[in-house]
Amino acid sequence: MFGLTDRTWLWFAAAFYLAAFALGTAALRRERSSTGPLYLIVAIGFLCQNIGLYIRGLAVGGCPLGNTFEIFQFTAWSAMVLYLVIGATFRLSLLGYFTSMLAATLTAGSLAIPAWDATRRVGAFGGNAWIEFHAALALFSYGVFALLALTSIMFLLRNHSLKHKHLSGSFAFLPAIRDLDLIGLRLLGAGVVLMSAALAVGSVWWVRHPETVNLSKLLTTIAVWLAYGAVLGLRVSGRLIAQRLAWSCIVLFGVALLSLWPVNSSRHTLPTARLESSR
Amino acid sequence: MSSAGPTLFLLGASHRTTPLELREKLALTEEKMAAFHGRIGTLPGLREYAVLNTCNRVEFYGVAESPEAIERLQSEFCGFQGFAPEEFARIRKHVAGPEVIHHLLEVSSGLDSQMLGENEIFGQVKSAYASAQQRGTVGPVLNRVFQKAFQAAKHVRTETAITEGQISVANVAVDLALTIFGELSAARVLLVGAGEIGEKTAKAFQSRGAGSLTVASRTLGRAMELATTFGATALPFEHVPAHLAQYDIVVCSTAAPHAVVRTDDAVAAMRKRPALPLFFIDLALPRDVEPGIAELANVFLYNLDDLAKIAEENRAARAAKVSHARTLISGKAEHLWRQVEPQCGGGVSPALVSPALKPSEQV
Numbered sequence: 001m002f003g004l005t006d007r008t009w010l011w012f013a014a015a016f017y018l019a020a021f022a023l024g025t026a027a028l029r030r031e032r033s034s035t036g037p038l039y040l041i042v043a044i045g046f047l048c049q050n051i052g053l054y055i056r057g058l059a060v061g062g063c064p065l066g067n068t069f070e071i072f073q074f075t076a077w078s079a080m081v082l083y084l085v086i087g088a089t090f091r092l093s094l095l096g097y098f099t100s101m102l103a104a105t106l107t108a109g110s111l112a113i114p115a116w117d118a119t120r121r122v123g124a125f126g127g128n129a130w131i132e133f134h135a136a137l138a139l140f141s142y143g144v145f146a147l148l149a150l151t152s153i154m155f156l157l158r159n160h161s162l163k164h165k166h167l168s169g170s171f172a173f174l175p176a177i178r179d180l181d182l183i184g185l186r187l188l189g190a191g192v193v194l195m196s197a198a199l200a201v202g203s204v205w206w207v208r209h210p211e212t213v214n215l216s217k218l219l220t221t222i223a224v225w226l227a228y229g230a231v232l233g234l235r236v237s238g239r240l241i242a243q244r245l246a247w248s249c250i251v252l253f254g255v256a257l258l259s260l261w262p263v264n265s266s267r268h269t270l271p272t273a274r275l276e277s278s279r
Numbered sequence: 280m281s282s283a284g285p286t287l288f289l290l291g292a293s294h295r296t297t298p299l300e301l302r303e304k305l306a307l308t309e310e311k312m313a314a315f316h317g318r319i320g321t322l323p324g325l326r327e328y329a330v331l332n333t334c335n336r337v338e339f340y341g342v343a344e345s346p347e348a349i350e351r352l353q354s355e356f357c358g359f360q361g362f363a364p365e366e367f368a369r370i371r372k373h374v375a376g377p378e379v380i381h382h383l384l385e386v387s388s389g390l391d392s393q394m395l396g397e398n399e400i401f402g403q404v405k406s407a408y409a410s411a412q413q414r415g416t417v418g419p420v421l422n423r424v425f426q427k428a429f430q431a432a433k434h435v436r437t438e439t440a441i442t443e444g445q446i447s448v449a450n451v452a453v454d455l456a457l458t459i460f461g462e463l464s465a466a467r468v469l470l471v472g473a474g475e476i477g478e479k480t481a482k483a484f485q486s487r488g489a490g491s492l493t494v495a496s497r498t499l500g501r502a503m504e505l506a507t508t509f510g511a512t513a514l515p516f517e518h519v520p521a522h523l524a525q526y527d528i529v530v531c532s533t534a535a536p537h538a539v540v541r542t543d544d545a546v547a548a549m550r551k552r553p554a555l556p557l558f559f560i561d562l563a564l565p566r567d568v569e570p571g572i573a574e575l576a577n578v579f580l581y582n583l584d585d586l587a588k589i590a591e592e593n594r595a596a597r598a599a600k601v602s603h604a605r606t607l608i609s610g611k612a613e614h615l616w617r618q619v620e621p622q623c624g625g626g627v628s629p630a631l632v633s634p635a636l637k638p639s640e641q642v
Contacts, residue, residue, distance in 0.1 A: 158458075162579050165588055167458065176461030178556055238553035242576040 006059065009052030010073060011111055016045025017076075017104035024097035028170045038096045039087065042103075046080050049107065053077060065135045066120035071260055072110035074136075076103040078143020079150075086147070086183065094173050098150040131205050137198035138221070142256060144191035145228065148184060149253035152246035155180040159243055181242075184249065185235060192232050195225050220259045227252055285326060287420060287623040288349055289379040290371060291338030294393050297370045299584050303565040304362055307332045308534055315359050316414060322355065324348025327418040329411035329425065331386070333403045334564040334583055335393055338372070338386075340379065342420045342623050349373070376624055377616035380424060384608045384615075387432035390601065393587030394448060399476065401432055420623045424615065431611040439604040448476060449483035451586045452560045456484070456528050459556050459579060463489045469526040470494045470511075471519055471540070472533035473501045476562050480530050481509050493526070495519050497533065523548035523557070530560045531567035539563075542571040545578055553577065562586075 020041040027034035053073060056064040064070040083099040110116055154174055161171035174180075199221065206213045231248050234240035240248060292305055307315060312332060319325065325348050328341035339356075343349045353371070357364045374382060382391070387404045389396040408425040411417045417425070453463075460466050468489045470477045473496035481492060492511035495518070496502035502513040514522060523529065523544055533539055540559065549557060554577070561568040561582040573580040616624070 162459065163573070165581070165585050167455075167589060176457065177459050179461040181554065181556075235554070241554045244576070 006052045006055035007111065007117075009048050009055065010107060013045045013049035013052060014104060014107040014111055016041055016048060017100045017107060020045065020100035021097065021104050024094075024100060028097070028173065033173060035096065038100065039084075042080065042096055042100050043084065045100075045103070046077075046084060049073070049077055049080070060120070063132050063136045065132075065139060067117060068260070069110045069113075069117035070120065071139060072106045072116070074139045075142045075146060075257075076106035078140045079103060079106075079146040080143075082144060082147045082187075094154060094175070095147075095150065098154060099147065102146055102150060128205060130201055134198050134202035134205070137194055137201065141191045141194035141198060142260075144187055144194060145249075145253050145256055148187040148191060149250045151180055151184045151187060152249040155184060155246045156243060156250075159246075184245070188228070188232050188235065188249065192225075192228050195228065199225055224252075224256045224259050227255070285342050285344055285420070285623045286346070286349075286375050287340075287342055287379045287424070287619065288373070288375045289338060289340055289382055290349060290353060290373050291331070291336060292367070292370050293336035293338065293372065293391070294584075294587070295391070296372065299564070299566075299582070301366075301370060302335070302337075305337050305360060306334070306564050307337060307360075308536065311359075315356070316416075318359060319352060319355055320414070320416065322348065322351055325352060327421045328352075328416050329407055329421055331404060331407040333400065334562070336386075340383065340421060340424070342418065376620075377612060380428070380615050380619075381608065381612040383424065383428045384431050384435070384612050385605075387428050388435045388604060388608060389432075390604055390608070393583065394451065395601065396436075397448065399448065399479070401429075401436075402475070404432075405429065420619050423619055427611075427615045427618075431608070431615070434611070435604050435607050438607060439600050448562055448583075448586055449480040451589055452480055452530060452562070452581075453483045453487050455560065455579075455581060455586075455589075456558055457487070459558050460527060463487055465490045466527045467491045467525060468493070468528045468530065469514070469519070469522075470505075471516075471529060471531040471567065472496060472563065473498070473505045476532045477530065478505060478508075480532070480560075480562070481505065481511070484528070484530075485509055489528075497535075520544040520547075524551035526557075527555065528558045528560070529568075530562065532562040533567050535563070535567060536565055538569045539567040540569065540572070542569045542575075545572045545575055549575055549578060560586075 020038050023034055023041060024038055027038075053064055056070065060066060063074075065074055079099055080103050083095060087095050087099070155177065157171065158174045158177045158180060161167055161174065162177060206218070231240060231245070231252065235245055292302070294302065297305070307330070312330065316330075319328070324344040326342040326344060328339055331338040331340065339352060341349075341352070343352075353367065354364065356362075357367050372382075383404075385391040387401055389398065389400050392400050404425075408417070408421075408429075411421070456463060456466065456468075463484065466489055468481075468484050468491065470481055470492070473494055477494070477496075481494070485492060492506075492509055493514050494502045494506045494509075494511050495514040495516050496505070497516050499513060499515055502516075505511070506513040519539065520541070523540070524547070529540065531539060545557065545559075556577045556579065559568045559572060559578070559580045561580065564583065566582055568580055568582070570580070570582075572578055
């Protein structure tokens with residue numbers, strides 16, 4: 001589009017996310033709110049990311065989830081979609097700041113490591129739309145868990161501010177702790193439902209073609225799913241709350257991100273440079 | 280200035296020099312106050328006196344015939360409270376002459392409060408004066424000083440708008456509740472203690488849309504009276520620990536000499552509502568809520584000193600107003616001192632008066 005490659009658009013997106021993060025940091029230092037301008041900059045970045053991923057999708061003839069670069073881009077995109085909806089609905093101040101930080105890290109980081117985009121899997125989804133849907137759902141749930149990790153960080157900061165009586169400065173922009181808990185619970189529930197749906201869709205394929213199943217990938221995915229399910233169960237029953245719940249969500253997201261490597265391993269690959277139509 | 284004669288003095292301790300733990304020991308409950316009045320009413324050389332006893336200060340304003348009379352008052356007070364005299368000497372504020380007036384004006388205007396510019400103190404000073412009048416312990420000097428101080432404090436507040444957008448204890452409490460719950464429409468508030476501060480807190484919570492309000496007081500009649508005023512419900516005082524789980528915000532302001540809410544009570548309550556925050560605001564002195572409660576997950580505890588810290592964070596923004604108020608107060612204090620000096624300025628010890636306010640320089 002406009003003669004620019006998919007990666008150029010994605011660089012633009014990363015730049016806008018970084019700009020939003022810088023604006024948020026400057027505003028916090030001046031102890032001022034930046035919600036409106038930050039939302040606008042993030043939205044422009046999101047538009048650029050959409051164009052970049054759209055071009056990449058046209059080039060690969062499907063959802064661009066064929067390598068680590070694409071997975072990180074899609075995870076950032078999922079988190080940003082949720083922020084643009086949740087941020088507007090719940091008016092969670094500072095969520096945009098943290099989301100732009102996460103999105104900037106994921107997008108710029110994945111763009112800065114060429115090896116992550118040097119090759120991509122061929123026939124990753126076996127030409128099956130359901131498997132593609134499964135992968136997209138699974139990664140979208142990772143986006144939800146990313147946002148959950150961010151709201152968990154905000155919960156810990158708010159909890160710290162309330163427990164230690166530091167309520168002025170940047171802490172003044174944090175949402176109420178009850179709001180953070182509620183949004184965290186909803187994100188946790190939504191993430192588990194999405195991941196369950198992803199596994200359900202995928203299992204139809206795996207049952208029919210067990211020879212295609214990568215055991216380490218399957219076990220890792222199920223372990224992450226079970227872990228989030230357990231956290232949700234413990235939260236609902238009131239046995240895992242407050243700081244422990246927040247830390248669990250943060251650590252679990254780190255583990256989930258790390259689990260992408262085994263999930264993304266051992267496939268036939270093709271150099272990305274051969275994607276001639278990616279502009 | 281003569282070296283003998285009646286002296287206007289102030290003796291006491293406040294939050295400025297005395298931490299919460301020591302103020303708890305110095306605080307006079309209503310019963311103690313009555314008993315103490317009985318002891319000092321006949322103290323030789325003490326012509327006039329009034330006692331200002333609040334959560335943040337115990338201060339004796341008086342006119343003494345000699346420095347020995349002030350020393351006797353201090354000894355009586357320390358003996359009565361079981362407080363070491365040398366410890367009291369370390370934390371006390373003891374001034375004489377124009378500085379007494381200056382201090383009283385600052386106190387009445389809220390400039391010496393933990394919550395800068397708060398309104399409650401004005402009522403508390405009036406109440407202290409009314410009580411002294413009732414007991415007949417004030418005479419021509421203190422009558423004039425207090426009455427003029429009230430006029431001056433009102434003028435300072437109006438002139439400087441020092442109380443505008445001010446952080447009263449009640450409003451700070453409500454703001455904190457909003458930081459925890461986001462909105463108050465679903466919040467259930469329990470007020471433990473139906474005194475003046477409880478009433479103000481109830482008003483603040485109601486004006487900000489609290490979901491429901493319950494009042495508990497040692498005197499059920501008083502609790503019901505206040506509950507009727509606010510359209511709230513009353514709860515027998517002894518039921519408070521067992522019903523804690525039903526509330527989101529617990530505001531304590533009783534005069535109980537011991538903790539009313541214990542850690543075990545809060546632990547039991549949180550078992551019934553683990554994921555819901557429970558917010559304790561302890562406005563009482565001695566404290567009503569055991570400090571250990573603050574360690575529990577999802578439980579937040581703020582006492583008077585904590586609220587003061589929050590107010591402190593706003594202090595800088597009000598610096599200009601404060602500066603203006605202090606200038607006004609200095610002028611009014613000097614003017615008032617000139618009026619009462621002939622009756623009580625004879626025995627002022629130069630050591631107790633700051634150079635800026637030495638009476639000889641103001642006449």
